Amino acid sequence: FTPDGNYIMGEAPGLRHFFVGAGFNAYGIAAGGGAGWTLAEWVMSGEQPLDLWSVDIRRFSDLHRDGDWVRERTLEAYGKHYTIAWPHEEYQSGRPRIVSPLYRRLKARHACFGSKLGWERPNWFAPAGVEPKDIYSMGRQNWFEAVGEEHRATRERAALFDQSSFAKFEMRGKDAERALEYICANRIARPPGRLVYTQMLNSRAGIECDLTVARLEEDRFYIVTGTGFRTHDFAWIRQHVAPGLEARLMDITEEYGTLSLMGPRARDILQQVTDDPVGHEAFPFGHMREIRIAGHKVRALRVTYVGELGWELHMPIGVTGKVFDALVGAGAPHGLAMAGYRAIESLRLEKGYRAWGADITPNETPHEAGLGWAVKLKSGVDFLGREAALRQRDEGVGKRLAGFTIADPDVVLNGRETIYRDGEPVGWLTSGGWGYTLGTNIGYGYVRRADAPVSNDWLDAGTYELEIACERFSCRMHRGVLFDPDMKRIKC
Incomplete structure (x- = not known):
């Protein structure tokens, strides 16, 4: 039995050629045929043959070495085997387990926390008079309006997100660039x-990791990825560093806290707490600088996952509280708001940013996902998956990610809704939610075509519907970015 009710498969992280197939939660006979085939393919090829993230051993971490915690969580998980699976439902056992230095500050501001790989993370903040507690339903849940306020604060003013749970790695060594150039699809050889x-x-050009890499020095790189992908991504990178290269990978997640300051007033707030220039010319998008906030060194990464001007601020974990207090003080006159992960979800849906494990997985490729622009095919540099990516670029793809909108506020999209084109099922939504700025339901999913590559003309010629709770609703299909397609709000 396992702490999330799913079985365990794959190569054990840090132990090459040792494969696991266990923890079948009393349905091993039912799962045996498929599990046996996929595990055999994995052993023979060295790669999972399809997306197996829900059962991948790398979804776990060192937290799962704690036998007491595992037993407590497993009892809750197995007890829910036949209960209603509510959208956005959180486990309650064994919490809080890992907290950021801001946990008490955020709790005092009425944060409702969720849990990801043991970390307590603020999902949303309850307004005055409202209990910070999820009330589950199949319709709009009790946090809908509160998240809308956080979303609008990010779009109109500024918001602060505690993302200290981000997984953070550092690669060092004279061959670090060479190692990463082969593992990464985008060009890493930058100043x-x-x-x-x-x-x-x-x-196969399937997407195994989706992350950012910042070059600190000639022989040092800083890698940031999602909380839940810590074990998976670390294992993938380490496994694919070519033998003989001098490139050491280190997990430094607990050494740094992370605050994301996002919104049109983010620069005004940041400039008040640092003497370092943060104007667009001095600090362009896609750059990293070391600045000082409240007297402390901070790695400032100008990047966004919400579609607004902003920075990820990475600081030594021990000074996270001091940096937070300085930003909150400077942000008060600008209407700075606290915001959580559910606001991030609605913001990224409007901007069309992909989520690994949902919109992009080892089953999908950059050209299928609309991410071909981030693949260095024109550079002539070899990298893992290059040949397959070249074939797809030249021959086309049989499925493509598209956006779908339904303006009816009574409709609720959660993902997995069936996509119909001209009355025929062609796929399903990989993610869905409400876009508060655009005032519409937004979903993303792959439109499939069996007899020919999926072209723009073919996509545009179809009439689309989504099946929601056994009822079909007309929807609009979108090939482009819904919000700020020219990135003017980001690159300002």
Whole structure:
């Protein structure tokens, strides 16, 4: 039995050629055929043959070495095997387990926390008089309006997000650039101070990792990825560093806290707490600088996952509280708001940013996902997955990610809704939610075509519907970015 009710498969992280197939939660006979085939393919090829993230051993971390915690969580998980699976439902056992230095500050501001790989993270903030507690339903849940306020604060003023749970790695060594150039699909050979968004691909060009790489020095790189992908991404990178290269990968997640300051007034707030220049010319998008806030060194990364001007601020974990207090004080006159992960979700849906594990997985490739612009095919540099990516670029793809909108506020999209084109099922939503700025439901999903590559003309010629709770609703299909397609709000 396992702490999330799913079985455990794959190569054990840090132990090459040792494969696991266990923890079948009393349905091993039912799962045996498929599990046996996928595990055999994995052993023979060295790669999972399809997206197996929900059962991948790398979804766990050192937290799962704690036997008492595992037993407590497993009892809750197995007890829910036949209960209603509510959207956005959180486990309650074994919490809080890992907290950021801001936990008490955020709790005092009425944060409602969720849990990701053991970390307590603010999902949303309750307004005065409202209990910070999720009330689950299949319709709009009780946090809908509160998240809308956080979303609008980010778009109209500024918001502060505690993202200290981000997984953070550092690669050092004279061959670090060479190692990363092969593993990463985007170009890493850039000067110190540059920041690169990139995927890491398997041999089929499937997306194994989706992260950012900042060059600190000639032989040092700072890698940031999602909280839940810490074990997976670390194992993938380490496994694919070519033998003989001098490139050491280190996990430094607990050494740094992370605050994301986002919104049109983010620069005004940041400039008040640092003497370092943060104007667009001095500090362009896609760059990293070391600045001082409240007297402390901070790695400032000009990047965004919400579609607004902003910075990820990475500081030594022990000074996270002091940096937070300085930003809150400077932000008060600007209407700075606290915001959580559910606001991030609605903001990124409007901007069309992909989420690994949902919109992009080892099943999908950059050209299918609309991320071909981040693949260095024109550079002539070899990288893992290059041949497969070249074939897809030249021959086309049989499925493509598209956006879908339904303006009806009574409709609720959560993902997995069936997509119909001209009355025929062609896929399903990989993610869905409400866009508060655009005032519409937004979903993303892959439109499939069996007899020919998916072209722009073919996509545009169709009439689309989504099936929601056994009822079909007409929707609009979008190939482009819904919000700020020219990135004017980001690159200002």
